Amino acid sequence: MTLAVKNFFLIFSPLIPPLLPSLLYPLLVSPPGLSRDTVLRRPGDNVTFTCRDEDLADANAAVSWWLEERGAAAMPGGHRRLLLGGNVLPLRRLRYEDSGRYSCFSGGHRLRSLRLLVEEPPETPRVSCYRRSHDKDVLCEWPQRVKPSPATRATLWLKRRFTAENATEQRCRYFSRARKFVCRVKVPPGADDTKSLVVSTCVANGAGTAAGEDKIITLSSVLKPDPPLNVTVEPLEKAPQRLRVNWSYPSSWDPRFYWLHFQVRYRPEPARTFTEVDQVVTTWLDIHDAWRGTRHVVQVRAQEEFGHGSWSEWSREAVGTPWIDPGDVTSEMGPFSSQFPMDYGTQGVTLPPELFGDDDAADRAAGGTVVEASARSVTSPYALVVAGGSLVLGIVLFVAIVVRYRLAWQQGRQRGAKAESEGQHTLVPLAPPGSPPLSDTPLLSPPPDPRPPGGLHVTNLDYFLAGQ
Structure with missing residues (x-):
């Protein structure tokens, strides 16, 4: 049995020292037990102190109350403050500053002394840790719903996991x-x-202690860069549907050793949802589907180049409007133009950077002149006017031809059977005896005059067939 106990200590004794902080840290920072003369109240509470019992109180004896403020020596002549009141001292809507020792005196003798502690029990920590870059310290933080008392103390312990x-x-x-x-x-x-670390936290004050759950982290998993800086949105000349977005690395990240990749989101001001572009490795981006004449809101965020850790917060909003042609009448329409973006109905879809890189390099190599190549067709008002006028003229001509043909048809009926005789040869009967020879008589009758009264009749086909 003795050998078994000895072997147990030999195996587990290296693990006991590192476990002590995790097991004992609530006890190390816990406040001592409250004494009997201590009154604990929360901020905003009311309390009433009584110097002497009513049956022992002397109506003629003067009673005075003194407050020995926190940190003052508990002795006559120390940092004390005289309070107004008699045998009963009411205190309303307590604050942290009201903490201290209250003593009542009568005839130069101290009759009672009570210690008032105004404290809010500490909130349980819910810790989150982050690191601004590979060469920065780790910051661990947790929020508070209410302001803690000045006597509240918070402590954090950090150790490597599975080590002694x-x-x-x-x-x-x-x-x-x-x-x-x-x-x-x-x-x-x-x-x-890549090594795992254990983070333990504890908060303590005069009202008690609160310990947070142990949090396991790695230095790479808590990487969270600061947001990009100096985000600007500029128009590109003679490109009414493009915007150039520029930004810079945060000051806490050194790009000489480690890089970031970025995500850009933008939206026209009438819209509520953003279009996102992922995997941007440069500090600039050209937007190709901006709305003409509409102001756009743009934001950028960053992450470590290999995807370690989490994204930064979004940068501050930057705004910009595409280039507007001074002679373009449609630019006056503003946000009420009939144009729509190419990705209308697919807001929030991320686009690869390959869609932007080649065109931008060609534009810069050509001397800065940007040529607009858009899959969107915008109808010009001049084309609409020409098309509408042509349609109206065609309708007028069609109506005129129908009316003219109807008029000619009515005139032909009045002449009688003109349609049967048109285009046919008339037979000439043999002449009776005594008449001129047949050679002197024409075999065909002269064709009727195809010209209607009043000039050329364009609907009479005989005019074109006669004489051929």
Whole structure:
């Protein structure tokens, strides 16, 4: 039995020291037990202190209350403040600043002393860690719903997982403007980005303690760059459907050693959804399907070049309007133009960068002149006027021809059977005796005059067939 116990300690003794911080850190930062003369209240509560019991109170004896503020020495002549009141001292809507020791005196003698502690029990930490670049420290933070008391202390422990080394302790700082605790964890030079680390947190004050769940991270998984800077949107001359977007690396990321890839999203101001372009490796992008004469909103975010970690927050919004031809009448239509983007109905679809790179290089090599090549057709108002006029003229001509033909048909009926006689040869009967020889008599009667009264009749085909 003794040998078995000895072997147990030999095997597990290296693991005991690193486990102690995780097991004991709530006890190390826990406040001591409250004494009997301590009154604990939350901010906003009310409390009433009584100097002497009613049956022992002397109506003629004067009672005064003194407050020994937090940090003051509990002795006469220390940092004390006289309070108004008699045997009963009411305190309404307590604040953190009301914490301290309250004492009542009568005839120069201290009759009672009570310690008031105004504290909010600490919130349970929900930690998130990030790293702005490969050469920066790790920052761990968690938000607070309410402002903690000045006596609240937050501590973070960090250790490598499955190792026997001791955990490192870091104090955390509260930022009132951001309403969150932030802990800076020093990363030793040459640390392996793929090794797992265990993060433990604890918050404590006079009202109690709260410990967060252990969080397992790696240095590469917590990479989160800052948003890109200096995002600008500029029009391209003589290109009414294109915009040039430029930006720069965040100051916390050094592009000499590590790169970023970017994602760009944009939308015309009447629209609510964005079009996204992924895998942009340059610090500029040309938008090819912008709306004519419409202002666009553009944002950019960044991620580590190999996809480690998470995306940065979106940059601030930048706005720009495509180039407008001064002589283009349609530019006055603004956002109410009849044009639509090529990807209308597919908002949010990401486009590969190959759609933009070759055209841009050719444009720059040609001296900067941009030639618009769009799959979109925009109808000119002049073409609409010509087409409409041609349609009206054709209708008028068709109606005129029909009316003219109807008039000619009515005139032919009045002459009688003109349609049967047109285009036929008339037989000449043999002449009776005594008449001129047949050679002197024409075999064909002269054709009727095809010209109607009043000039040329374009609908009478006999005019064109006669005499041939």
